[in-house]
Amino acid sequence: MTQAAARAERLTSVASVVARDLKPLVRQIDAEGFYPKEVLRRLGETGAFAHHTGGDAAAGGLRAAVEAMAEVGATCLSTAFCMWCQDALVWYLDRSENPLPRQRLLDAVASGRQLGGTGLSNPMKAFAAIEPIALKGRPVPGGYRVTGRLPFVSNLDDGHFFASIFALEGAEDHRVMSLFHAGQDGVKLARNAHFIALEGTGTFTILIRDAFVPDDDVLSEDAARFVPRIRKGFVLLQAGMGLGIANGSAGLMRSDGAGRKQSALLPLGPDQIEARAAVLAERISDQARNIEEPDRGSFLDVLRTRLDISWLALEAAQSAMLQFGARGYIIGSEAARRLREAQFVAIVTPSVKHILTELAVSDR
Numbered sequence: 001m002t003q004a005a006a007r008a009e010r011l012t013s014v015a016s017v018v019a020r021d022l023k024p025l026v027r028q029i030d031a032e033g034f035y036p037k038e039v040l041r042r043l044g045e046t047g048a049f050a051h052h053t054g055g056d057a058a059a060g061g062l063r064a065a066v067e068a069m070a071e072v073g074a075t076c077l078s079t080a081f082c083m084w085c086q087d088a089l090v091w092y093l094d095r096s097e098n099p100l101p102r103q104r105l106l107d108a109v110a111s112g113r114q115l116g117g118t119g120l121s122n123p124m125k126a127f128a129a130i131e132p133i134a135l136k137g138r139p140v141p142g143g144y145r146v147t148g149r150l151p152f153v154s155n156l157d158d159g160h161f162f163a164s165i166f167a168l169e170g171a172e173d174h175r176v177m178s179l180f181h182a183g184q185d186g187v188k189l190a191r192n193a194h195f196i197a198l199e200g201t202g203t204f205t206i207l208i209r210d211a212f213v214p215d216d217d218v219l220s221e222d223a224a225r226f227v228p229r230i231r232k233g234f235v236l237l238q239a240g241m242g243l244g245i246a247n248g249s250a251g252l253m254r255s256d257g258a259g260r261k262q263s264a265l266l267p268l269g270p271d272q273i274e275a276r277a278a279v280l281a282e283r284i285s286d287q288a289r290n291i292e293e294p295d296r297g298s299f300l301d302v303l304r305t306r307l308d309i310s311w312l313a314l315e316a317a318q319s320a321m322l323q324f325g326a327r328g329y330i331i332g333s334e335a336a337r338r339l340r341e342a343q344f345v346a347i348v349t350p351s352v353k354h355i356l357t358e359l360a361v362s363d364r
């Protein structure tokens with residue numbers, strides 16, 4: 001079987017998991033904050049988290065990962081976001097400068113047997129000089145002791161782990177990227193907030209107090225060198241969320257025949273949404289081809305694509321809402337859920353305001 005045929009087969013399996021396992025849970029995920037752990041495991045079994053490993057990212061693997069996420073995101077953004085968390089963790093492990101975490105964990109994470117997340121919002125903002133770094137560490141025999149607080153990390157539950165970055169006390173520019181285990185000594189998960197959407201994403205505040213990080217869990221001793229190698233994948237993989245919302249909103253509008261006729265004059269209909277999504281998907285393929293290049297110029301191009309995806313997600317969900325009118329304004333309506341979910345695409349790091357800040361700095 002060719003690689004393209006294998007990818008198409010995996011995508012069909014993702015669609016089956018969506019139809020059989022995810023669709024019946026969507027309301028519970030949105031309204032009750034149900035975390036769809038078993039669905040994620042089944043998605044892992046289809047190979048959805050493994051496309052972008054082993055040097056395949058540039059040769060279509062990253063695009064395939066985005067397509068799998070978009071297939072899920074067309075139905076449920078909470079699950080698509082958990083997929084991104086998992087995909088990002090896979091991405092870091094695959095590229096880890098220390099081979100030990102990769103040897104120990106990559107297979108289990110890429111197949112969905114082991115679930116986990118990524119606490120890189122704060123470090124990404126810290127690298128962009130938007131906020132101070134939240135975690136501080138000091139070297140001790142065999143590793144580091146780390147303390148600090150991350151406001152939100154998702155796709156977590158007992159036994160899951162996540163990656164983040166801490167600065168060395170007294171040498172703030174020296175930053176280390178490592179794994180943390182949910183529930184290990186000194187790593188406490190607290191549920192401090194409830195969200196207007198994405199409640200079913202296993203999202204917790206992380207309180208880290210003198211937690212031991214062994215050298216074996218370090219991904220890079222020099223995060224300033226490592227982050228430029230992973231940041232384009234981190235951002236481009238998120239495209240699956242925005243494209244999923246866009247295509248899901250287009251499908252929702254089309255499925256509502258009478259409403260569609262009354263909304264024919266809306267500036268953005270399903271055909272235009274899908275056409276814009278297709279153009280963006282091609283940009284993702286193009287930009288994935290040089291995913292290995294750590295330069296700032298190509299990173300800014302990736303941020304521009306990510307920004308356009310946020311605008312499309314927002315506009316598409318808004319258009320669906322305009323078509324559904326009062327029917328969409330009732331609690332529990334799908335159009336309202338898509339609108340709330342689309343706003344997440346635009347505020348999760350790198351948020352629209354973060355991207356605009358980075359682009360403005362580059363223009364100076």
Ligand SMILES: Cc1cc2nc3c(=O)[nH]c(=O)nc-3n(C[C@H](O)[C@H](O)[C@H](O)COP(=O)(O)OP(=O)(O)OC[C@H]3O[C@@H](n4cnc5c(N)ncnc54)[C@H](O)[C@@H]3O)c2cc1C
Nearest residue numbers: 118119120121130131152153154198203348349351353357
């Ligand atoms: C449901 C949910 C799940 C999440 N899951 C995760 C996760 O898994 N992992 C993770 O790491 N994060 C996660 N986050 C965090 C998310 O990615 C964002 O970082 C978070 O929402 C805050 O981002 P913000 O842009 O609103 O920053 P803000 O909270 O608005 O800003 C943070 C600080 O930066 C300053 N600031 C912001 N923008 C600028 C600017 N342009 N110029 C100068 N200063 C600025 C602000 O004044 C503030 O001090 C999650 C958030 C939510 C709501």
